[in-house]
Amino acid sequence: METAFTPWASLGGGALIGxxxxxxxxxxxxxxxxxxxxxGLLRFNDPADWRLRAALVVGMAAGPLVYLLATGQLPEIGxxxxxxxxxxxxxxVGIGVSYGGGCTSGHGVxxxxxxxxxxxxxxxxxxxTAFATVFVLRxxxxx
Amino acid sequence: MRLLTAVFIGLIFGLGITISGMINPAKVLxxxxxxxxxxxxxxxxxxxALAVAIPGYRLVLGxxxxxxxxxxxxxxxxxxxxxxxxxxxxxxxxxxxxxxCPGGALPxxxxxxxxxxxxxxxxxxxxxxxxxxxxxxxSRKPA
Numbered sequence: 001m002e003t004a005f006t007p008w009a010s011l012g013g014g015a016l017i018g019x020x021x022x023x024x025x026x027x028x029x030x031x032x033x034x035x036x037x038x039x040g041l042l043r044f045n046d047p048a049d050w051r052l053r054a055a056l057v058v059g060m061a062a063g064p065l066v067y068l069l070a071t072g073q074l075p076e077i078g079x080x081x082x083x084x085x086x087x088x089x090x091x092x093v094g095i096g097v098s099y100g101g102g103c104t105s106g107h108g109v110x111x112x113x114x115x116x117x118x119x120x121x122x123x124x125x126x127x128x129t130a131f132a133t134v135f136v137l138r139x140x141x142x143x
Numbered sequence: 144m145r146l147l148t149a150v151f152i153g154l155i156f157g158l159g160i161t162i163s164g165m166i167n168p169a170k171v172l173x174x175x176x177x178x179x180x181x182x183x184x185x186x187x188x189x190x191x192a193l194a195v196a197i198p199g200y201r202l203v204l205g206x207x208x209x210x211x212x213x214x215x216x217x218x219x220x221x222x223x224x225x226x227x228x229x230x231x232x233x234x235x236x237x238x239x240x241x242x243x244c245p246g247g248a249l250p251x252x253x254x255x256x257x258x259x260x261x262x263x264x265x266x267x268x269x270x271x272x273x274x275x276x277x278x279x280x281x282s283r284k285p286a
Contacts, residue, residue, distance in 0.1 A: 003170040003173050003180070007184065014188035014190060015192065027210045029209030042267065064161050067162070074254050079242075091266075104165075107231070109189070110200075112193060118218075121227065130235040133175070
């Protein structure tokens with residue numbers, strides 16, 4: 001499944017992601033990491049903290065809807081893979097981000113932006129294995 | 144007020160993920176498919192995010208405290224250990240299989256696509272498995 005190269009939209013969207021990270025730090029003093037936000041939603045010992053995380057997720061989920069209002073269509077979710085792959089991939093992502101302490105947003109954007117060595121290493125690791133996994137699945141075993 | 148700003152920050156993030164194409168697993172997987180239908184867009188997402196977040200964090204973290212809190216809540220772990228490397232590497236494998244990362248999937252809730260909920264259920268399952276295993280290994284360690 002080919003996808004169009006969208007340098008400007010991706011650069012602009014990326015800038016918004018960066019802006020959101022800076023604003024969350026400036027106002028709430030927190031790292032904007034999807035793993036951390038979701039992980040905290042699975043704990044129920046601090047109601048104020050839970051509400052803040054829930055508010056962030058509500059805002060995030062509103063993104064595609066505002067996009068729909070502005071452009072008349074929902075963003076494309078293209079799936080060149082099976083539901084089985086979604087479930088297996090999701091489980092592995094969940095285990096990996098728990099041990100790795102973050103994902104693309106937390107390590108890849110926020111961590112690198114504050115020059116954390118841990119985040120540099122983590123980002124190199126997950127990028128490398130993602131490239132390797134896609135290469136194996138698409139060109140070696142071809143499922 | 145705090146919750147309102149959190150919704151707004153979430154929305155900026157969600158719009159960024161939507162516009163940039165990170166919301167679309169087909170596009171993410173194509174970024175990793177150097178030997179096939181390569182789509183370099185995601186490099187531009189990263190570049191856009193860091194171009195804003197690096198100077199933004201520099202500005203914000205130079206201040207004594209965030210607007211709504213007493214202090215910045217930053218990770219203080221510095222050590223680069225097996226846990227970080229293997230965790231991140233594992234995340235990359237799952238990302239390469241499913242094409243969704245946590246930060247892509249949370250805004251994707253807004254599209255209402257059932258596959259997003261399938262991925263999130265598996266992701267949360269993986270996070271809970273990791274949490275369960277970690278709790279057991281910790282409790283087994285001699286004091």
